[in-house]
Amino acid sequence: MSLTGILPPLRAVLVLQFLSALADNMLLFIVQAVLVRDQYPAYYLSLVQSMYLLSYIVASPWVGLLADSIPKKRVLLLGNCIKTVTLLFLLLKINPAASYLFFGLGSVIFSPGKYGILPFLTTDDQELVRANSWLEGTTMIAILLGSLLGGWLSDHSILLSVGLASALYGLAVLISLLVPSNASVQQVPMKKAVQNFIGDVRFFLRHPTGRFSVLGSAYFWVAISILRLAIFIWAPLALGLTGNTPVSLLIGLIGIGMGIGAFAAPYVISIKTYRRAVYFGLVMAVASLILPLLQNLAVTLIILFLCGILGGMYIVPVNSLNESIGDATIGAGRGIAVQNFAENSLMLAGTSLYTFSTRSGVSVETNILATGAVFLLLMLHLMYLSRPQAAKEPQE
Structure with a gap:
């Protein structure tokens, strides 16, 4: 049986996005628990969230080129691998703001992969809208479950939360192998990215x-x-x-x-x-x-x-x-x-x-x-x- 026979390509994207979004929202609560445990000042949560937004702003010129120059499945895999490393940083007690900046980098790489693959997996505009509706809908469900699960687990054990989030990212990486490789669109030198x-x-x-x-x-x-x-x-x-x-x-x-x-x-x-x-x-x-x-x-x-x-x-x-x-x-x-x-x-x-x-x-x-x-x-x-x-x- 072929890999795509296990899970159809579009469904594979939806499942790996669900798992990734679930882990993403658990990670936010893990960071909040770390801030409380290590007695960071109250303003630090805003700083952490600002680092996430900043990573999107700074990295945007390069990630778009990356997503269009290599198969989208590799973009999805790379993004989730980087986000997994963020959990290791938190375990090693690396500064939460710096760790979350790294998490933002993984997210900004992952984003054009998950959205950019949809036109390749759909045949017309209406099918593309339906694919987006399922992607956004499953993401919202994952956000809700991730918030509830992350909030409850991080209150009991940060280590357990990190372990489960790592497993979710790992499973998402494996499922990304079921996504077919689209042809690279173009090659633009990274030095001309900006x-x-x-x-x-x-x-x-x-x-x-x-x-x-x-x-x-x-x-x-x-x-x-x-x-x-x-x-x-x-x-x-x-x-x-x-x-x-x-x-x-x-x-x-x-x-x-x-x-x-x-x-x-x-x-x-x-x-x-x-x-x-x-x-x-x-x-x-x-x-x-x-x-x-x-x-x-x-x-x-x-x-x-x-x-x-x-x-x-x-x-x-x-x-x-x-x-x-x-x-x-x-x-x-x-x-x-x-x-x-x-x-x-x-x-x-x-x-x-x-x-x-x-x-x-x-x-x-x-x-x-x-x-x-x-x-x-x-x-x-x-x-x-x-x-x-x-x-x-x-x-x-």
């Missing part, structure tokens, strides 16, 4: 649909990252929740909604009708403006759950659009690298601004309202940019 990357960014920002895919994902994730941080402070004050577990479950509800929305996305939107995604974003922005006014737990749960569903239906066509354009032009890996660069640059700037605002004494309600207002303006800007271009793009 110059080439600047050209890639310019290409996507000048390309009407490419611009939508890059700005659309960046606008979405910067708002989500800030609101997620704010909810951890707002929920106990407004809803009377105590302890991390109830608040984590509240955040988890958004993830469940995003998973459902991701699975539903192919049935309500396609790459050809990608502009509809803006309407999902607009409703999310309005809901975030309402959020600080709520004091009823049941109503809050419903709104957060619906926001999650809308978020899943929003991000799937945006990612699919990026992969389709990249695969047809400069290479899927390079296109995803541009998208990752934009997302993480805005997320780093946004979370830094939020941290500064919080330390300056601005209330969490004001921060949520400000984030919602900015998100609304960004969605309106995206709607303006995505209007049908005369003689360039056909009407839907």
